[in-house]
Amino acid sequence: MAAGVATWLPFARAAAVGWLPLAQQPLPPAPGVKASRGDEVLVVNVSGRRFETWKNTLDRYPDTLLGSSEKEFFYDADSGEYFFDRDPDMFRHVLNFYRTGRLHCPRQECIQAFDEELAFYGLVPELVGDCCLEEYRDRKKENAERLAEDEEAEQAAEGPALRAGSSLRQRLWRAFENPHTSTAALVFYYVTGFFIAVSVIANVVETIPCRGPTLLSPPREHSCGERFPTAFFCMDTACVLIFTGEYLLRLFAAPSRCRFLRSVMSLIDVVAILPYYIGLFVPKNEDVSGAFVTLRVFRVFRIFKFSRHSQGLRILGYTLKSCASELGFLLFSLTMAIIIFATVMFYAEKGTKKTNFTSIPAAFWYTIVTMTTLGYGDMVPSTIAGKIFGSICSLSGVLVIALPVPVIVSNFSRIYHQNQRADKRRAQQKVRLARIRLAKSGTTNAFLQYKQNRGLEDSGSGEEQALCVRNRSAFEKQHHHLLHCLEKTTCHEFTDELTFNEALGAVSLGGRTSRSTSVSSQPVGPGSLLSSCCPRRAKRRAIRLANSTASVSRGSMQELDTLAGLRRSPVPQSRSSLNAKLHDNLDLNCDSRDFVAAIISIPTPPANTPDESQPSSPGGGGGGGASSTLRNSSLGTPCLLPETVKISSL
Amino acid sequence: TCSTLLGLCAPPDTSDSELELSMVRHQPEGLEQLQAQTKFTKMELQSLYRGFKNECPSGLVDEDTFKLIYAQFFPQGDATTYAHFLFNAFDADGNGAICFEDFVVGLSILLRGTVQEKLKWAFNLYDINKDGYITKEEMLAIMKSIYDMMGRHTYPLLREDAPLEHVERFFQKMDRNQDGVVTIDEFLETCQKDENIMSSMQLFENVI
Numbered sequence: 076m077a078a079g080v081a082t083w084l085p086f087a088r089a090a091a092v093g094w095l096p097l098a099q100q101p102l103p104p105a106p107g108v109k110a111s112r113g114d115e116v117l118v119v120n121v122s123g124r125r126f127e128t129w130k131n132t133l134d135r136y137p138d139t140l141l142g143s144s145e146k147e148f149f150y151d152a153d154s155g156e157y158f159f160d161r162d163p164d165m166f167r168h169v170l171n172f173y174r175t176g177r178l179h180c181p182r183q184e185c186i187q188a189f190d191e192e193l194a195f196y197g198l199v200p201e202l203v204g205d206c207c208l209e210e211y212r213d214r215k216k217e218n219a220e221r222l223a224e225d226e227e228a229e230q231a232a233e234g235p236a237l238r239a240g241s242s243l244r245q246r247l248w249r250a251f252e253n254p255h256t257s258t259a260a261l262v263f264y265y266v267t268g269f270f271i272a273v274s275v276i277a278n279v280v281e282t283i284p285c286r287g288p289t290l291l292s293p294p295r296e297h298s299c300g301e302r303f304p305t306a307f308f309c310m311d312t313a314c315v316l317i318f319t320g321e322y323l324l325r326l327f328a329a330p331s332r333c334r335f336l337r338s339v340m341s342l343i344d345v346v347a348i349l350p351y352y353i354g355l356f357v358p359k360n361e362d363v364s365g366a367f368v369t370l371r372v373f374r375v376f377r378i379f380k381f382s383r384h385s386q387g388l389r390i391l392g393y394t395l396k397s398c399a400s401e402l403g404f405l406l407f408s409l410t411m412a413i414i415i416f417a418t419v420m421f422y423a424e425k426g427t428k429k430t431n432f433t434s435i436p437a438a439f440w441y442t443i444v445t446m447t448t449l450g451y452g453d454m455v456p457s458t459i460a461g462k463i464f465g466s467i468c469s470l471s472g473v474l475v476i477a478l479p480v481p482v483i484v485s486n487f488s489r490i491y492h493q494n495q496r497a498d499k500r501r502a503q504q505k506v507r508l509a510r511i512r513l514a515k516s517g518t519t520n521a522f523l524q525y526k527q528n529r530g531l532e533d534s535g536s537g538e539e540q541a542l543c544v545r546n547r548s549a550f551e552k553q554h555h556h557l558l559h560c561l562e563k564t565t566c567h568e569f570t571d572e573l574t575f576n577e578a579l580g581a582v583s584l585g586g587r588t589s590r591s592t593s594v595s596s597q598p599v600g601p602g603s604l605l606s607s608c609c610p611r612r613a614k615r616r617a618i619r620l621a622n623s624t625a626s627v628s629r630g631s632m633q634e635l636d637t638l639a640g641l642r643r644s645p646v647p648q649s650r651s652s653l654n655a656k657l658h659d660n661l662d663l664n665c666d667s668r669d670f671v672a673a674i675i676s677i678p679t680p681p682a683n684t685p686d687e688s689q690p691s692s693p694g695g696g697g698g699g700g701a702s703s704t705l706r707n708s709s710l711g712t713p714c715l716l717p718e719t720v721k722i723s724s725l
Numbered sequence: 726t727c728s729t730l731l732g733l734c735a736p737p738d739t740s741d742s743e744l745e746l747s748m749v750r751h752q753p754e755g756l757e758q759l760q761a762q763t764k765f766t767k768m769e770l771q772s773l774y775r776g777f778k779n780e781c782p783s784g785l786v787d788e789d790t791f792k793l794i795y796a797q798f799f800p801q802g803d804a805t806t807y808a809h810f811l812f813n814a815f816d817a818d819g820n821g822a823i824c825f826e827d828f829v830v831g832l833s834i835l836l837r838g839t840v841q842e843k844l845k846w847a848f849n850l851y852d853i854n855k856d857g858y859i860t861k862e863e864m865l866a867i868m869k870s871i872y873d874m875m876g877r878h879t880y881p882l883l884r885e886d887a888p889l890e891h892v893e894r895f896f897q898k899m900d901r902n903q904d905g906v907v908t909i910d911e912f913l914e915t916c917q918k919d920e921n922i923m924s925s926m927q928l929f930e931n932v933i
Contacts, residue, residue, distance in 0.1 A: 567881065
């Protein structure tokens, strides 16, 4: 159930009658509301389709186009209806928002079009109801990503126009990343590709046996590498030189060298060329050359350099990386099965003479080959028990490998998406709570600014008024009047957190030194307390508040509304816990007698230091010094006065 | 938290009760009867009912919803306690939900009633156990709930004994025979003599 805040405001105001007997001061007069006509039916014509609704329905959300006087711009006097030249199908959803308080997202419409309609009618996209919010967000994100990709591709395709001031480094880097930008880059791209291929083929061909010249008898099987060592060495050298040159150039051109050094591609490059250099410096020692030979294996990594040239390889690598946990689990379950069966086979075959199953690890090979249904036949059980278990092993191998794989894959895909959704929801919840907090602060800021304006009006500074006064809707006026009445009833005022903390801080350091100044404030009449507020400071504060309210003005009313949507929300609990803290906080250092006295001499934040305020207060503007510390509204002071007089006489 | 714990332990029960509340519908009496009971015109009643029905399709407002609604107007403080008292004041038949008749009768008193009726309504609000006497404890509870609505960030800083002080002043003013309770007659008499209160009685008449 969504509560339209505006609908309940009259009720809340009526209930304020309950404060009347308790108020110690006269309550402020109600804001002048223009004589409201009875409720009437409005006709809204959207591109020919007529929608009719009560005026009150539209007035529920005064922040929007239809709820405010903005709709008068679209009024057609001849036909007596409001005409909008927009999509009538989308308007249905907009109007339903007014009726039900929930904005639903149409499934078959383009999300961009929907967004535009919302922007036109002044509805914030966050108003989309919970039922549709997730889908709305997903579709928007999808759209945004797709557009970003398209933009990137476009940029890459048309080739970035070389900016006049781009350095050699930047141009070089761009040439490396996008080979299509210039012909030189393209040539370089193909040349490196060619050399990678040559190097890989050379590595492969090196090991093929070549028949030696018939002169040598008996004809020995040499590998080609041994037959033509110089040729292969020259090819290897050439390739390595090219690769080294490329690596150094990339290193030079990279915008962030550290990041480049850590990237996978550069590591592959290094691994590809290192064996050659190591080989150069290692002497042709028999012991070491064994290790050197194995190092040449790493030359095969050159093939990974192709991934720069191939988008598909990169995607495959990324997919494997992202499925790492699922693969890990599969591996683990397979390992378990292998160990079990290997153990069983080993003990089954233990008795046999000349058995291949010499140890459990030796049996691993048999188990793996059997379970994957390879069946090389190099290890075969001979006992009957062994054969039985062997057959069980091969049957279960089919089950263990074939069946769970799709189940696991789909299962983990589901869990993965669920996790993502939970994270998404948590992030959205955080955003929503932040929004609600912002809305609450928005309303309080609006109210505080209203008080500022009243203070300014009283001090008669006309130009600040024009600067700061914001046009308030009837709803806001009435709401502020309600809050004002509450202030008068309790003799306390609302402030924002900043000034409250300042007051709190000043109280704890104000302490007893303020006794003398509070005595001097005794004979001050009520009049002088009103006007000495610093108009300059007021203007600064007002501007600050105006800026903050402007940014939340649109959404404030609607956000208040969404508060109601959280039925079992933690918000009320948090507020009451806040109040519990209030009682804890009040055990301040100073005892209560000094409390109010200390408040009188609080220096106006933040410029004045306590020293500054001291000399000013006993001086001629005795009232001025003390009252400059009070907030610049005329509201609270008459109430404060009797108390201070009473206390400072102690 | 107690209710959420209970909800966790026995989900079917809470969902059933929720279902029950939503299935229980309430239709108000006819327009003419309401017109007779209240001082609203037909158009006003129609407008009020349309708003009410839109917010509460079932025709009833339960206490939690009421608290949520009322709390929206006081973002800085905690309005739940005061909303609780208000709810009890509106719920004339005490069945735990405000129906449209309760709502409209209450509003009629507050907006169109005589000064006496308004004061009687206020007295009814303060008298929590509806025994005809306002004791200091009742008044303190009400006062605390009103001060709770101010929240933490007030100027001057809210002292812990501010409600109590306020209650003392109230009793000094209202309790004529100093017997520790305020009766309806004492209340009416004192209020009618107080200028401030009398002048502000007309404050909310143009609300609808």
